[in-house]
Amino acid sequence: MEVLHTIAEDGDRIVILDQTRLPRETVFVSLSSLDQAAHAIRSMQVRGAPLIGVTAAYGVALGLTVEADDRHLEQALAVLAATRPTAVNLHWALARMAEVLRPLAPAQRRSAAWDEARTIATADEATNAAIGRHGLPLMATIHDGRWRAEPATVNVMTHCNAGWLATVAHGTALAPVYAAQAAGMPLHVWVSETRPRNQGLLTAWELAAADVPHTLIADNAAGLLMMQGRVDCVIVGADRIAANGDVANKVGTYLKALAAKAHNIPFYVAAPLSTIDFDCPNGISIPIEERSGDEFGDLGLAATPRANPAFDVTPAHLISGIVTERGVHAPQDIASFKP
8 A cells, every 4th residue: 555644845844734624625735934833733734643743843843944043942842832732742752852952053953953853754654654563463363253253354443533644654543454454354444423523534534545444423323333243443543641551532532442341342542652641640630632612613502602622531441452663562561661
């Protein structure tokens, strides 16, 4: 399968795929300034924890285009850090950029910023490919009949979008799906629409382009499908993983984990190690982004208050395994990766 990318360099600019226009139209946008990069993250032109981190790294480089003194560096780091609160890859990438750039003289910072951002982007692609390789045996286990009476199509359920659109390439939760497809394994994906932003439509768009059989479902149909025995496993991405293995992901993930537990269906999280926040002891400590109620659309209920938490937290005890670039881990083992 062709490897597709969400972000690319173009001289002293970067080019992104504007995900707010998908799936109806495919539009690429050129970013040439710190403010444009920050807007792209904040407005969800780019989304998905790994891609947010990479875009932020390039945003620092764009912020040093005119001046690269300490004031401009710190301003770039602060502006980008304020764009999204929950996705830890954003802050991980900014910390890496700060560590590399702060000791350098201003004259050295511009080229070093581009080099480090490029390194982060390249590493993300390799990391996600490795997640696919490590997740493939999970798909094979289901296909070989160990979860069903006989070998059959592997029915995977997803939530939100954790495909190549959420990363530089390959994806996280969809990386094992793409790896299984490449291995010739029969697959079908239940795609949860994921209100109110409908990121599931992005997953459907990806899977259609890759010729992976799939069905779009209303979010609340997930439990029924599990009860009917039509789901073999659930795989989701993550925006932040606490040190104890609790996972923050798009709101609605927790409900799927509860339903999966009730029906003895394995529930996996796929994410790079950079998504682990070792300074965050548990899920209760993860900040939950509250987005505008306008994302619900015009409901004709102007006087009705709206709450729009963008994420929820799935406790570690509901998670069968966390797939990273190093393998498949029990949630309680995540803390052992602390540097």
